[in-house]
Amino acid sequence: MNIDLHCHSNVSDGALAPAAVARRAARAGVAVWALTDHDQLDGLAEARAAALEQGMQFVDGVEISVTWRGSTVHVLGLRIDPGNASLAAGLASVRGGRVERARAMARDLSKAGIEGAFEGAMERAENPAMVSRTHFARYLADVGAVADMSDAFRRFLVPGKPGYVPHEWAVLADAVQWIRAAGGQAVLAHPGRYGLSAGAMDALLLEFQAAGGEAIEVVTGSHSPEQFRHFAALAVHYDFSVSRGSDFHGPDEGAEFGTLPPLDPALRPVWREWGL
Numbered sequence: 001m002n003i004d005l006h007c008h009s010n011v012s013d014g015a016l017a018p019a020a021v022a023r024r025a026a027r028a029g030v031a032v033w034a035l036t037d038h039d040q041l042d043g044l045a046e047a048r049a050a051a052l053e054q055g056m057q058f059v060d061g062v063e064i065s066v067t068w069r070g071s072t073v074h075v076l077g078l079r080i081d082p083g084n085a086s087l088a089a090g091l092a093s094v095r096g097g098r099v100e101r102a103r104a105m106a107r108d109l110s111k112a113g114i115e116g117a118f119e120g121a122m123e124r125a126e127n128p129a130m131v132s133r134t135h136f137a138r139y140l141a142d143v144g145a146v147a148d149m150s151d152a153f154r155r156f157l158v159p160g161k162p163g164y165v166p167h168e169w170a171v172l173a174d175a176v177q178w179i180r181a182a183g184g185q186a187v188l189a190h191p192g193r194y195g196l197s198a199g200a201m202d203a204l205l206l207e208f209q210a211a212g213g214e215a216i217e218v219v220t221g222s223h224s225p226e227q228f229r230h231f232a233a234l235a236v237h238y239d240f241s242v243s244r245g246s247d248f249h250g251p252d253e254g255a256e257f258g259t260l261p262p263l264d265p266a267l268r269p270v271w272r273e274w275g276l
């Protein structure tokens with residue numbers, strides 16, 4: 001069964017509306033699907049309706065931005081109750097400050113000779129309060145300042161490069177707590193993306209587990225096949241369940257639905273108790 005538990009709509013930094021993302025997932029053969037917008041639940045009702053229309057099982061999700069020891073890490077909440085007040089209040093606290101950060105990013109980019117980035121990013125954000133580095137990357141690609149979006153994230157927008165402005169996101173244990181309060185399961189997203197040393201990764205996994213985190217993403221569009229194996233081994237070592245998701249953001253923007261390999265059947269999937 002094709003299960004995809006990570007992707008984005010234009011409610012956060014995806015390119016398509018929730019219903020369009022649902023149709024694309026269904027067309028690619030996804031049978032169980034979660035929408036996991038960054039720090040936002042506003043797309044879930046539309047996504048659920050479209051998913052059911054397409055014959056998919058739907059999972060309410062979210063991807064929470066966290067600052068851990070100065071690094072940004074992402075925690076997925078799966079099967080959350082979108083009506084839960086603690087989760088809503090927590091997410092509202094994380095969402096603040098994106099527009100001010102975008103202004104600072106644009107000022108920094110202008111010092112590097114890139115003009116109009118604030119307006120360019122805001123025009124591309126369906127939801128201006130959720131303006132993100134992805135919208136800046138789309139602008140940089142559209143005006144030809146970079147070859148494509150991954151080039152944008154190599155030359156700009158990352159620590160040490162023009163356009164990077166650090167931001168204080170949620171505290172790790174708080175994010176896990178909001179997810180659990182809403183009846184969901186907390187999954188550490190794409191651990192291979194963080195560039196952590198082996199020692200720091202061990203510390204992150206232990207802290208995440210102590211906070212109530214249950215699973216880590218193993219098969220994701222952000223991991224190489226070698227990282228599928230590496231994080232599968234870490235999941236076994238620390239007794240985490242494992243998850244799988246494309247992290248689809250838009251057509252021709254990297255990961256696509258229906259293209260990733262299945263999880264190793266020897267691992268314990270996060271959906272084991274879901275009665276699928």
Ligand code: AMP
Nearest residue numbers: 013038065131132133134149150153249
């Ligand atoms: P922000 O929350 O504004 O810091 O933006 C983070 C988003 O940027 C992530 O959710 C990804 O969608 C995107 N992103 C970060 N790094 C990369 C990368 N190397 N390639 C493509 N997209 C990236």
Ligand code: MN
Nearest residue numbers: 008013038134
């Ligand atoms: Mn994103």
Ligand code: MN
Nearest residue numbers: 063074189190
């Ligand atoms: Mn992420």
Ligand code: MN
Nearest residue numbers: 006007063247
């Ligand atoms: Mn994501």
